[in-house]
Structure formats: C-alpha cells, structure tokens
Amino acid sequence: MGEIFDGQLFGAAIRQATPLILAALGGLMSERVGVINIGLEGKILMGAFAAALGALLTGSPLVGLGCAILVGITLALLHAVATQAWRTDHIVSGVAINLLALGLSTYLFRQLIVPREEAGQTSVVPMFAPIPLGGMESLPLLGALLKDQSWLTVLALLLPFVLLALLTYTRWGLRVNAVGNDSVKARTMGVPVMRMRYLGVMWSGVFASMAGAFLVLAATGQFRENMSAGRGFIALAALIFGRWHPLGAAGAALGFGFFEALQMRLQGQPLFGMQLPTDLLLMLPYLLTVVALMGLLGKMKPPSDLGN
Amino acid sequence: MPALLGAAIVLSVLTLLIMASGQSVGEGLQIILQGAIGYPRADAYGPADAWDAVLHDMTLLLLTGLAVAVALQAGLFNIGAAGQLLVGALAAAWAGTLTGVPDRLHLLLTLMVGAVAGALWAFVPVWLKVRRGAHEVISTIMFNYIALYLTHWLVTERLKDPMGDAPQTALVLEAARLPMLREDFLQASWGLGIAVVIALWLWLTLYHSVWGYELRLTGANRDAADAAGVSTARRMVEAMLLSGALAGLAGAIEVCGTQYRFFEGFPSEYGFDGIAVALLAGNHPALALFSAWLMSALRSGAYHLHAETGAPKEIAVVVQAVLILYVAAVYLRKRRLEG
Numbered sequence: 001m002g003e004i005f006d007g008q009l010f011g012a013a014i015r016q017a018t019p020l021i022l023a024a025l026g027g028l029m030s031e032r033v034g035v036i037n038i039g040l041e042g043k044i045l046m047g048a049f050a051a052a053l054g055a056l057l058t059g060s061p062l063v064g065l066g067c068a069i070l071v072g073i074t075l076a077l078l079h080a081v082a083t084q085a086w087r088t089d090h091i092v093s094g095v096a097i098n099l100l101a102l103g104l105s106t107y108l109f110r111q112l113i114v115p116r117e118e119a120g121q122t123s124v125v126p127m128f129a130p131i132p133l134g135g136m137e138s139l140p141l142l143g144a145l146l147k148d149q150s151w152l153t154v155l156a157l158l159l160p161f162v163l164l165a166l167l168t169y170t171r172w173g174l175r176v177n178a179v180g181n182d183s184v185k186a187r188t189m190g191v192p193v194m195r196m197r198y199l200g201v202m203w204s205g206v207f208a209s210m211a212g213a214f215l216v217l218a219a220t221g222q223f224r225e226n227m228s229a230g231r232g233f234i235a236l237a238a239l240i241f242g243r244w245h246p247l248g249a250a251g252a253a254l255g256f257g258f259f260e261a262l263q264m265r266l267q268g269q270p271l272f273g274m275q276l277p278t279d280l281l282l283m284l285p286y287l288l289t290v291v292a293l294m295g296l297l298g299k300m301k302p303p304s305d306l307g308n
Numbered sequence: 309m310p311a312l313l314g315a316a317i318v319l320s321v322l323t324l325l326i327m328a329s330g331q332s333v334g335e336g337l338q339i340i341l342q343g344a345i346g347y348p349r350a351d352a353y354g355p356a357d358a359w360d361a362v363l364h365d366m367t368l369l370l371l372t373g374l375a376v377a378v379a380l381q382a383g384l385f386n387i388g389a390a391g392q393l394l395v396g397a398l399a400a401a402w403a404g405t406l407t408g409v410p411d412r413l414h415l416l417l418t419l420m421v422g423a424v425a426g427a428l429w430a431f432v433p434v435w436l437k438v439r440r441g442a443h444e445v446i447s448t449i450m451f452n453y454i455a456l457y458l459t460h461w462l463v464t465e466r467l468k469d470p471m472g473d474a475p476q477t478a479l480v481l482e483a484a485r486l487p488m489l490r491e492d493f494l495q496a497s498w499g500l501g502i503a504v505v506i507a508l509w510l511w512l513t514l515y516h517s518v519w520g521y522e523l524r525l526t527g528a529n530r531d532a533a534d535a536a537g538v539s540t541a542r543r544m545v546e547a548m549l550l551s552g553a554l555a556g557l558a559g560a561i562e563v564c565g566t567q568y569r570f571f572e573g574f575p576s577e578y579g580f581d582g583i584a585v586a587l588l589a590g591n592h593p594a595l596a597l598f599s600a601w602l603m604s605a606l607r608s609g610a611y612h613l614h615a616e617t618g619a620p621k622e623i624a625v626v627v628q629a630v631l632i633l634y635v636a637a638v639y640l641r642k643r644r645l646e647g
Contacts, residue, residue, distance in 0.1 A: 091445050100630070103623070280457070282457050283453065283454055285453075
C-alpha cells in the first residue's frame with residue numbers, strides 16, 4: 001500500500017482537483033443566484049485556449065491568465081444575456097455555449113496556433129513557476145505533497161472559505177441567497193435581482209476560465225483540442241454532490257480529483273489485492289452524484305429558484 | 309421574418325468564418341454547397357457522393373433529434389441521448405454476433421436489443437425525476453459519462469473480439485446487417501428508411517392520438533394536465549423510455565448499417581447534435597426531417613471545405629451553436645422547465 005498512497009499521490013490529487021474546485025465554485029456563483037450553468041465545460045475550454053494564445057503571443061503567463069478571464073467573462077455574459085434579457089431556457093443556452101466554445105477554440109487553434117507550429121515556432125506556452133519550497137522539499141510526505149504546486153492551487157484551496165465567509169456574513173451574500181431562493185420576493189424587497197444574476201454568472205466565467213488557464217499555464221504547458229475533456233461536467237457533479245455549498249463543492253471536487261490521480265497512478269496495478277478497472281474509478285464521481293440524487297445521502301436541496 | 313433573419317445571421321457567420329480562414333467567400337460557399345448537395349465534378353475524390361455522408365448523418369441525427377423532441381414534448385430535457393446511443397450500440401453489437409438466431413429475425417432482434425438498452429439507460433434518470441424530483445438534465449449528463457466508461461470497460465475487457473488485440477467487438481453477422489441505400493454507398497444504409505417511418509409515426513401519434521395529446525399537455529403545463537386527470541408521471545416515464553429507445557436505435561443502426569461493430573471511441577456526439585435538430589424543428593417530428601437534413605448537409609459541407617482547402621471543419625460546430633442560440637432566443641423564450 002505504501003508505494004501507492006504516498007505524498008506524491010496526494011500531491012497529484014490536489015493538482016487534478018484544482019481546476020475542478022475552481023469550476024465548481026464558478027458553477028456555484030451562478031446557480032446560487034438561480035442561473036443553471038451547464039456551460040462550465042465551454043468556459044474552461046475557451047479559458048484554456050485564451051490562456052495559451054495570450055501567453056504565447058506575449059511570453060507572459062500572467063497575460064495569458066488575464067486573457068482567459070476576459071474571454072471567460074465574455075462567454076458568461078453571453079449566457080447571462082441569453083437567459084436574462086432574452087429569457088432563453090438555461091439548459092439550451094448552456095448547450096449552445098459549450099458547442100460555441102468547442103467550435104471556436106478548435107477553429108482558432110487551427111488558424112492561429114497550428115500554423116506557428118508548422119512554421120517551426122514553438123507552441124509550448126510559458127508557464128507559471130511552481131511555488132518555491134525552500135528547504136521543505138526534503139520533509140517526508142509533505143515534501144512530495146507540496147512539490148510542483150502552483151499558486152493557483154493555493155488560491156483554489158482558499159477560495160471556498162472566502163466564498164463561505166462572504167455568503168454568510170456580507171450583505172452581498174444575503175442578497176445572493178434571497179435571489180436564489182425566491183427572486184420575486186427579493187425584488188419586492190428592493191434587491192437588484194438582474195444585477196445580482198449578471199454578476200453571479202460573470203463570476204462563474206472568471207472562475208471557470210481560471211480552471212482552463214490552470215490546465216495550460218500550470219499543468220501541461222500547451223493547448224490541445226477539447227482539452228477540458230469533461231471537467232466542466234465533473235465540476236457540475238461536485239457542485240451538486242456538495243449541495244451548492246462552497247466547502248461541500250470544493251470537498252467533492254477534491255475527492256473527485258483524488259479518484260483521477262489514483263486512476264493515473266494505478267494503471268492496472270492491484271489495489272488492496274484487487275484488480276480495479278480504471279474505468280470504474282473514472283466513473284465514480286458520476287455514480288456517486290447519481291446516488292446523491294437518489295436521496296440516499298440525505299436530502300438534496302438546490303436553490304429553489306433555480307432555472308427561472 | 310424571424311426565419312429570414314436567422315438565415316441571414318447564419319450566412320453572415322459562415323461568411324465571416326470562411327473569410328477568417330483566408331478563403332474567398334464565393335468559392336468557399338460554393339465548396340460547402342457542393343459538399344452539402346452533391347459533387348458536380350466527375351473527378352471528385354473521397355466518398356463517392358456527398359449524399360452518402362449526408363444521408364448517413366441524417367439517419368442518426370433524425371433519430372437522436374426525435375429522441376430529444378419526444379422528451380421535450382413531455383417537458384423533459386434529455387441531454388443523455390449520447391449515452392443512450394452508446395449503450396444501444398454496444399448492446400446491438402453484442403446481439404449481432406450471437407449465433408443460433410434464425411437469419412430472418414437477426415436484424416430485427418439486433419435493432420430491438422439496441423432500442424431496449426437505450427430505453428433502460430433512460431429509465432433511472434426519469435425515475436429520479438418523477439420520484440425524487442431530481443433534475444433530469446443533471447442525471448442524464450451523469451449517465452452519459454457512466455455510459456462512456458461502462459462501454460469502454462466492456463469493449464476493452466468483456467466483449468472484445470477474441471480474434472484481435474484492438475478494443476472492439478467482433479463483426480456482426482451478415483444476417484444482422486442493414487443493406488446500403490445504394491450499392492456504391494459506404495455509410496448510408498436503409499436505416500434512413502426506418503428513421504423516416506418512425507418520424508411519420510411519431511407525427512401521427514403525438515398530434516393525432518389521445519396518448520400524444522396527454523403527453524404534450526404534460527409538457528405544456530403539468531399542473532393543468534394533472535388537474536385534467538392525466539397521469540403525468542406515467543406520460544413522462546413513457547416519453548423518456550421512448551426517447552431512450554430512439555437514441556439506442558440510432559446506435560444500433562450505426563452498428564448494423566455502417567460500422568458493423570462497436571469500438572473504443574464509437575461516435576456518440578450525434579446525441580448532442582440531436583438537441584440542435586429538435587430545437588430547430590420546434591420539436592415537431594415532421595419538421596425534424598428537414599432540420600436533420602439541414603444539419604447533416606452543413607456538416608458534410610464543412611467537411612468538404614476542410615478537405616478542399618484545409619479550413620477547419622469546426623465551422624459547422626460554430627454555426628450550429630449560433631443557430632441554437634438564435635432559435636432559443638426567438639422561438640423558445642420563457643420556456644420554463646420544472647425541477
């Protein structure tokens with residue numbers, strides 16, 4: 001067992017979980033004000049592309065991150081306008097945004113980045129340097145756990161606590177709950193429902209595109225077609241499994257990240273003397289979410305004004 | 309008027325994308341048109357005929373489009389057609405390799421097995437919806453991924469062709485195959501005939517039967533349907549089972565008519581494209597014939613442009629997304645889903 005469950009595995013789990021936490025919290029920002037967001041996947045993907053392009057053209061990962069966030073906000077704004085101003089069904093708009101992101105990112109990748117490769121220029125993106133550890137690298141367990149972690153990961157781990165505090169103790173947080181639970185009542189109480197919704201959806205764009213930027217600028221160093229690879233939907237599962245609560249969603253995302261890391265680590269090795277199919281581990285987040293939806297893990301209570 | 313505006317928007321997006329890929333617009337549009345409705349030149353390379361690709365895609369898109377449409381008519385958003393298609397395809401690939409089945413019945417049996425598997429895959433999400441109030445969009449998304457990994461595990465571990473190393477099932481028997489629409493076609497089979505007949509049957513059933521009326525009433529206003537004595541939960545379960553069966557049948561037809569086997573990476577994106585087909589048709593089965601053709605022509609046209617000029621074929625995906633947003637914003641305003 002020792003050779004599987006070591007600091008390295010948990011370090012990898014945190015790395016895998018980072019984009020999931022960010023995207024799940026993005027989903028939270030939008031769903032807590034009543035806007036269903038199945039477009040997280042698209043925002044991650046466009047964020048990843050914008051991060052790669054920005055960093056490639058300027059040589060700076062920070063500019064890449066900025067580009068990702070800008071594009072994420074733009075895409076989120078489209079969702080907000082479609083669902084609020086045009087009164088489009090939230091699911092339909094989300095589906096369209098995922099398709100748009102898939103089509104546009106692949107199209108632009110082929111137009112703008114592939115030709116660079118063909119011209120002999122590099123398509124490897126300048127990345128954020130990992131957090132320097134000083135002397136801690138030699139510590140047992142902790143050293144392997146903290147090695148090669150990005151400050152984006154630290155941000156993702158702190159964010160749920162910040163959000164929880166904001167949601168619980170600030171006027172903004174109380175307003176979010178009011179809008180998410182009964183927008184009509186909130187409006188009569190003088191809460192600017194539309195503004196709350198627009199802002200919530202735009203914050204979801206910020207966080208989800210940061211998840212995409214992490215994939216490029218901290219994890220892999222390059223953009224690949226459809227590289228979000230379903231992470232937006234795992235994040236959605238984490239949000240629901242965590243019952244739309246910041247700590248719940250982040251905790252679920254951490255757990256799902258752990259399954260991914262374990263799956264990559266095992267690659268056919270036996271676990272506890274059993275040969276676990278890797279597909280089963282990859283399936284677990286979705287299976288667990290279905291079990292949660294069955295109500296076997298306690299009552300599920302989504303924001304009651306979701307989708308209106 | 310909105311239809312004309314929609315066409316204008318789609319055409320401008322298309323023009324913009326062609327221009328951005330460095331092609332001349334007139335030539336690009338002409339190439340797309342060739343790919344969509346047939347190559348006029350005798351020396352065309354690639355598939356014998358654009359109609360081969362268009363009619364093949366149309367078969368799958370029509371069935372998945374009908375799947376999404378039937379569920380939406382009952383007020384359910386089935387995002388899970390992709391997963392139901394995968395499960396149906398694998399089940400059909402298994403049934404198609406069984407020995408000891410009378411030849412005359414084998415094709416029918418194989419297609420039925422695919423449809424039943426798809427229906428079963430849709431059952432848990434709708435059961436969760438009716439009994440637990442869980443949003444069907446979330447559960448069908450989860451079931452898409454469960455289907456993806458389950459079929460992947462089965463095709464690599466349990467149902468793999470013992471004759472080779474590749475992660476794929478054995479070829480289905482000759483008796484379980486659909487004939488091609490035309491002898492020189494490589495993809496488009498008589499599955500299209502099945503799909504068209506089902507579309508016409510659905511049109512009759514949904515709009516000219518009590519059951520269909522109750523189903524649509526459930527989707528339009530569940531409370532009113534309940535008050536009128538319709539067993540809405542039943543209608544919803546039935547609609548979803550039918551939806552899953554149609555998506556499963558699409559997978560079975562892809563196996564029996566085109567691929568002859570299930571393999572790792574089996575194309576399931578038709579399940580998602582069915583959403584666009586259904587929305588564009590306003591969930592009407594007869595109009596779905598047209599929208600399924602239009603989407604297939606668009607895909608084939610973009611692919612032809614890619615083959616001729618190297619322009620990314622994702623032009624079709626972008627146009628599809630714009631089309632969905634436009635249709636949703638103009639025709640589907642304030643459609644509220646319960647849950």
